[in-house]
Amino acid sequence: MSAAARATAPAVRLGLLGCADIALRKVLPAVARTPGITLTAVASRSAAKAARVAADTGAEPVRDYPALLARPDIDAVYVPLPAALHTEWTERALRAGKHVLAEKPLTPDATETARLVELARSRGLVLAENFMFVHHPQHRCVQVLLAGGAVGEPRVLNATFTIPPRPEGDIRYRPDLGGGALLDVGVYPLRAAQLLLGPGLDVLGADLRTDPERGVDVAGSALLRGPGGATAHLTFGMDHYYTSRYEVLGSAGRLRLDHAFTPPADHRPVITIERQGGVERLELEPFDQVTAAVRAFVTSIGSGAGPDAGAAITRQAELVADVRRAARAPLPPHRGDPTTQLLSTP
Structure with missing residues (x-):
């Protein structure tokens, strides 16, 4: 239209x-x-x-x-x-x-x-x-950089989204309402892996740590492999220090993005690229991903x-x-x- x-x-x-x-x-x-x-x-x-x-x-x-x-x-x-x-x-x-x-x-x-x-x-x-988060242009910028060989051939994606424990009674701790870390925060690094490595991902292994009293998983990790052979190491949980980032290790460098999943609208994203010749920091304009x-x-x-x-x-x-x-x-x-x-x- x-x-x-x-x-x-x-x-x-x-x-x-x-x-x-x-x-x-x-x-x-x-x-x-x-x-x-x-x-x-x-x-x-x-x-x-x-x-x-x-x-x-x-x-x-x-x-x-x-x-x-x-x-x-x-x-x-x-x-x-x-x-x-x-x-x-x-x-x-x-x-x-x-x-x-x-x-x-x-x-x-x-x-x-x-x-x-x-x-x-x-x-x-x-x-x-x-x-x-998929509507934020910082991820499109990362995709363009990776496609252009900014870190050489991508080998490994490390993505983490963890949050501190929630208050007692929070619905995330209720298995009957679909609670648990995988469905609440683990889905973010999984979606990021699709975004950066493509849709043809295979899960090679995973672990979920369950709180026996609450009956829900409170932490987890997963190992995936992309169609080109790159692997994704994903970490998630709701019993941790707050972390929202991913990094791509390539054959010729490393790219890192902090505040990857829930940046506030006034946040200025910074993409950091490390190569043998030095470190480059690309600062982007703030963006309201919710709107x-x-x-x-x-x-x-x-x-x-x-x-x-x-x-x-x-x-x-x-x-x-x-x-x-x-x-x-x-x-x-x-x-x-x-x-x-x-x-x-x-």
Whole structure:
């Protein structure tokens, strides 16, 4: 769609399914900054919370999720619910004819993910998995540098995303809601490996450390091999010092990027390249990746093609399943009862 056509097209009318923290802190402010989309309605398991968020955003509070999906004045929905609830409400939204932007991971199960991708395709709807970091131009800059031989032939990708322990009661510690380090933070280095080494990755081995009291994995690592023979060493966890970086070791140098996955909008990225002749630091302009993700969703609705086009979403889910299989870890418990889901949903 041309810029002129976008300027005259009606705004995408967005519904919010659940008042999760990421929605309130990041995505809804980005929606307010993005032309071509407006928050129309808000649903939450708490009527009071829906009313507060609606009052703050100029939207209309709705009594529950089914009521929001039944509204004809909603074109798309944003699903920031716990991971175990994504399958149910993403499918309901698609069957109601709504485009969907869902927080990562789209679902905890590769088979369900593939089924939802196909359902969206068959109905001509956009289904996007909200990996915001892939929209940041710092990664495109890294891709260009690597393709241009900045470090010679890439041999190894080391990617790490770790966060400190969460407060007790946090949903990341609830196996019934799809908690655990792999689904919360491990998916980031896995997605980065796809971005930098290509889609043809194989999982060679993995380990997940489970907290026996909580019943979820709190740390893990994985070893993957790319189609060209390069390997990816991935580390993730939520029992660590905060780290968000990757580096590529090549035959002639090393490239490093800090603040790789969740940089604030005012952060100035620095790509460091070390070679035998010295060290080069490339400083980039600040960039708001959250607003860019919302903008990509709006653009994809206008053009009729999802920003991930299904393939990356499906392959990401397969890699998560492969890591779990290599670590001999079971799938999280399945939550298929929508009534129970409503009682547990933010």
